[in-house]
Amino acid sequence: MIVNGQTVADGAATTLREMILAGQLRPGERVHQDQLAELLGLSRTPLRTALATLATDGLLDYEANRGYRVRSFSVDTIRSVFEIRSVLEAQACRIAARLGCSEAVLARLDALVASGDEILASGTLDPAALPQWRRMNVEFHETIIRAANNPLLGEFVARTHNVPMVSDRVILWDDYDIIHRSHDDHHRIARALRSSEGERAAAIMSEHVSFAGDLLVERLRNDPEAALQQLIATAGSGSKKPKKAEK
Amino acid sequence: MIVNGQTVADGAATTLREMILAGQLRPGERVHQDQLAELLGLSRTPLRTALATLATDGLLDYEANRGYRVRSFSVDTIRSVFEIRSVLEAQACRIAARLGCSEAVLARLDALVASGDEILASGTLDPAALPQWRRMNVEFHETIIRAANNPLLGEFVARTHNVPMVSDRVILWDDYDIIHRSHDDHHRIARALRSSEGERAAAIMSEHVSFAGDLLVERLRNDPEAALQQLIATAGSGSKKPKKAEK
DNA sequence: AGGCGCCAAAATGTATCCAATTTTTCAAGA
DNA sequence: TCTTGAAAAATTGGATACATTTTGGCGCCT
Numbered sequence: 001m002i003v004n005g006q007t008v009a010d011g012a013a014t015t016l017r018e019m020i021l022a023g024q025l026r027p028g029e030r031v032h033q034d035q036l037a038e039l040l041g042l043s044r045t046p047l048r049t050a051l052a053t054l055a056t057d058g059l060l061d062y063e064a065n066r067g068y069r070v071r072s073f074s075v076d077t078i079r080s081v082f083e084i085r086s087v088l089e090a091q092a093c094r095i096a097a098r099l100g101c102s103e104a105v106l107a108r109l110d111a112l113v114a115s116g117d118e119i120l121a122s123g124t125l126d127p128a129a130l131p132q133w134r135r136m137n138v139e140f141h142e143t144i145i146r147a148a149n150n151p152l153l154g155e156f157v158a159r160t161h162n163v164p165m166v167s168d169r170v171i172l173w174d175d176y177d178i179i180h181r182s183h184d185d186h187h188r189i190a191r192a193l194r195s196s197e198g199e200r201a202a203a204i205m206s207e208h209v210s211f212a213g214d215l216l217v218e219r220l221r222n223d224p225e226a227a228l229q230q231l232i233a234t235a236g237s238g239s240k241k242p243k244k245a246e247k
Numbered sequence: 248m249i250v251n252g253q254t255v256a257d258g259a260a261t262t263l264r265e266m267i268l269a270g271q272l273r274p275g276e277r278v279h280q281d282q283l284a285e286l287l288g289l290s291r292t293p294l295r296t297a298l299a300t301l302a303t304d305g306l307l308d309y310e311a312n313r314g315y316r317v318r319s320f321s322v323d324t325i326r327s328v329f330e331i332r333s334v335l336e337a338q339a340c341r342i343a344a345r346l347g348c349s350e351a352v353l354a355r356l357d358a359l360v361a362s363g364d365e366i367l368a369s370g371t372l373d374p375a376a377l378p379q380w381r382r383m384n385v386e387f388h389e390t391i392i393r394a395a396n397n398p399l400l401g402e403f404v405a406r407t408h409n410v411p412m413v414s415d416r417v418i419l420w421d422d423y424d425i426i427h428r429s430h431d432d433h434h435r436i437a438r439a440l441r442s443s444e445g446e447r448a449a450a451i452m453s454e455h456v457s458f459a460g461d462l463l464v465e466r467l468r469n470d471p472e473a474a475l476q477q478l479i480a481t482a483g484s485g486s487k488k489p490k491k492a493e494k
Numbered sequence: 495a496g497g498c499g500c501c502a503a504a505a506t507g508t509a510t511c512c513a514a515t516t517t518t519t520c521a522a523g524a
Numbered sequence: 525t526c527t528t529g530a531a532a533a534a535t536t537g538g539a540t541a542c543a544t545t546t547t548g549g550c551g552c553c554t
Contacts, residue, residue, distance in 0.1 A: 007311045007537065009299075033506070043539045045292075048507085049299045052256075056303035058402060064254045065506060065545050080397040087338045091330065150327040152410070155305060156403060163399070254507060280536070290509045295537085312515050312536060 329460025
């Protein structure tokens with residue numbers, strides 16, 4: 001209730017989601033309702049609503065009368081979710097091309113690609129530029145998904161982001177060549193969509209996402225701690241659009 | 248709490264899910280918490296937990312301070328979810344083939360296909376045989392998904408079933424030729440998996456699901472009421488495996 | 495010493511109560 | 525007659541209190 005257009009339970013859900021994705025609540029850890037409620041400064045009722053939501057989202061495991069535990073995702077699971085994201089986003093390309101992208105969408109993609117070019121123009125990866133890059137990347141992917149005009153597809157891709165690490169907001173920002181190649185994919189996807197080559201766009205997108213997954217998995221396997229720390233540091237919060245209070 | 252291994256809230260969630268998928272609660276309709284709680288014979292607290300769950304599952308829309316409404320799915324949305332199911336199950340075929348199906352899995356698929364042959368042997372569609380057919384169909388699809396050994400993929404496909412009509416339990420049981428052709432797909436998919444032809448199995452599966460979607464959408468467009476009634480009558484409840492009470 | 499069982503403590507699940515917001519009703523004014 | 529406003533009713537959201545289940549510990553028996 002309180003002030004804005006969302007309830008305490010909603011707020012708790014987003015807070016908890018961030019805590020989990022950021023690793024503040026460790027996988028496998030039991031969730032003490034009393035403790036957590038006090039920590040967040042609310043009663044158990046809205047907290048439990050939030051917990052039920054997150055469990056349905058797949059971030060928590062639930063067992064009747066034994067409460068919630070933070071779900072632990074194996075590296076293998078993370079890998080597999082990238083596979084799912086890959087086929088879903090590829091399908092988005094197919095559908096978008098089939099429907100035909102509006103000039104507005106194509107122009108938006110071109111603009112995003114151009115803004116990426118600008119960031120890469122220096123030939124190095126400036127850490128300060130990461131947030132801007134992330135915005136560009138998220139926007140690019142979301143624009144295509146929106147262009148598929150398939151609301152459920154968007155929802156499913158969004159659920160994909162509920163798995164730690166599997167998000168277009170998570171970027172390994174340390175290898176210029178890889179980022180450059182990744183952005184080259186963006187170029188080609190935008191071009192393919194402009195010429196209505198859906199299958200081609202889909203193929204590039206599929207590889208685009210799959211490779212990002214492979215890369216991340218490799219890093220996690222080699223040096224889990226380091227990769228995790230870097231990712232948590234760079235993940236940041238997403239695109240929050242809370243309705244403004246109206247009073 | 249009560250007796251079995253699940254809570255009142257869990258029970259309410261499954262009950263409500265069935266009510267919504269069966270059309271007992273009409274799309275767009277507001278959910279009165281007091282009424283519904285009394286109807287189900289429980290207090291608002293577990294009901295609200297169930298509502299939060301269903302909202303996260305995408306069966307209800309929620310607006311802060313204004314409660315829940317039954318989500319309405321346009322025919323177009325249903326169509327689009329079949330597209331999603333199609334790519335996901337196709338991907339399951341690819342992965343299963345890549346991993347290599349165990350002989351147990353292949354034998355199971357063969358057995359299921361054979362049981363389908365038996366049902367179709369008469370050359371007509373006996374309404375009495377529908378439940379058995381449905382079990383066969385559900386098992387076939389689930390076996391392949393399990394063979395992909397990708398738990399998240401299974402979860403995502405399961406979420407697909409949260410959309411009314413989009414389920415391998417929903418079967419249009421009135422056209423022998425179509426059912427026969429559909430089962431021929433099963434034959435070919437099983438054979439392709441046995442020979443580790445993942446791409447081939449995926450292609451068949453993709454068309455298998457897509458066509459079912461097209462067919463359903465066509466029926467819904469032509470005569471929504473009739474199709475709906477037939478489907479509700481034939482849908483039945485799924486594969487419930489509640490843990491037995493241990494006391 | 496180790497295992498078993500019972501009792502107490504803690505944690506979860508549900509019901510009830512209260513607060514805050516939304517919706518409806520009803521009337522007054524233009 | 526239609527609109528606008530405010531107050532009452534209805535409904536949702538949150539906090540507290542209670543019941544049930546699980547869990548941990550202690551003593552007893554083998």
